[in-house]
Amino acid sequence: MTTNISECINAVMKCSHNLPITALVKSSYFRLDELFARKGSEALAQLQVGAEFSQTLMKAIEFNSKHMNTMNVYQFDRSRTNFTFEELVAVPGSRQQNYQVLLDERKCDCGYFQALHIPCRHVLAACFHARLDWKRFVHPVYRLESVFNVYRSEFRPIGHEDD
Known part of the structure; x- marks a missing residue:
């Protein structure tokens, strides 16, 4: 850092x-x-x-969604918030092959979801499996309105030193 x-x-x-x-x-x-x-x-x-959302976020979502079809999804509750995933194909950078996702707690064993507050491949697969909109699991800071509000402030010209 x-x-x-x-x-x-x-x-x-x-x-x-x-x-x-x-x-x-x-x-x-x-x-x-x-x-x-x-x-x-x-x-x-x-x-x-x-x-x-920004183009950068959409590229990350697209990248994460490429691996959705390489895992088995098991739903463990009727409220469609608790899932376990078994990855069938090794994904570069993965430590393990079994992951748990708790959508209501916004947690995934891979840690990506908690760290970046955007859906990882497991959350995207859970949303697809449960027919949920993945956009509701994106932190509001990633919405373009939030990004625009950051840059909304304007700088004032610096006056002359004698003024």
């Missing part, structure tokens, strides 16, 4: 080496302004075409 943070800071400070503090702050401010304007425009464009 420390490496990721330092890489992010290095990316923000790129082209700002050896600048005085005032110029460094000003450079960072303008770069963030540019980022917010660009990301806000992208989110607005996706909202205007009717997208509910």
Whole structure:
């Protein structure tokens, strides 16, 4: 995590080496302004075409759904919230072959569902099996309205130092 943070800071400070503090702050401010304007425009464009989630999330869902047909699903309750999965084909990165999903508790043994708050392949398979909408198991922060609200704020131009 420390490496990721330092890489992010290095990316923000790129082209700002050896600048005085005032110029460094000003450079960072303008770069963030540019980022917010660009990301806000992208989110607005996706909202205007009717997208509910970001393209990145939809790619992750598509990737996770590719493995749904490689497992047996066992439903353990009438309320359609408790499932066990037996994977028939080894999936790269998997530690085990049997997983339990508790939809009402938003838990899966793989840990992906709890960590990222988006449906893993097991949750997608459970939703498909129980005829539930997987979208209700996506955290609201991934909705485009939430993303757009982050970038809704606008930066004010920096006035002259004498003002």
